[in-house]
């Protein structure tokens with residue numbers, strides 16, 4: 126993996142206009158509005174209680190997400206897909222691990238958002254993920270100095286999630302850990318870093334979940350008004 130900045134910190138990506146509640150943007154694009162790579166990864170499944178909005182259905186989707194997130198270049202993405210075709214059982218294993226990591230990240234950050242302590246077993250497992258990801262970090266020298274990079278060799282498809290793991294560790298140990306929120310919509314479950322001035326942001330996206338909540342409030346108010354005051 127040759128991404129020069131492995132910290133996982135990134136500018137918000139192309140949010141999908143017209144995205145459904147927490148789902149992928151139409152046309153195959155993913156949504157990167159969580160404010161941190163690890164949260165964007167957790168957000169590849171929306172509406173967890175029903176599990177109906179899954180964006181990652183196999184290793185190809187995972188590679189596509191990494192490419193869109195800027196974690197792998199097109200050539201490396203192609204190489205990973207080729208590797209996966211040659212070793213389907215290894216690819217399936219790596220994919221299962223990636224999904225287990227995603228659900229672990231969701232549980233840890235959702236607990237944080239709810240003001241509770243994450244489960245000890247999730248933190249232990251995250252520490253194991255971290256140990257294996259960070260063992261692949263290395264220094265890369267360039268013309269203007271050194272930068273963090275990832276080992277070019279080894280890891281197979283598992284390498285795809287190394288920057289995600291690092292992003293989670295960075296966020297958990299940063300001042301913004303207390304600003305992680307879960308969207309207020311009962312059918313969303315997206316996580317985001319609340320960087321609003323008031324620190325009271327409720328919705329992952331005002332254009333989708335926020336608007337729906339506003340429409341619902343308006344509907345109930347209108348119905349109440351129509352029924353008139355109670356006798």
Ligand SMILES: [Zn+2]
Nearest residue numbers: 308313329334
């Ligand atoms: Zn939402």
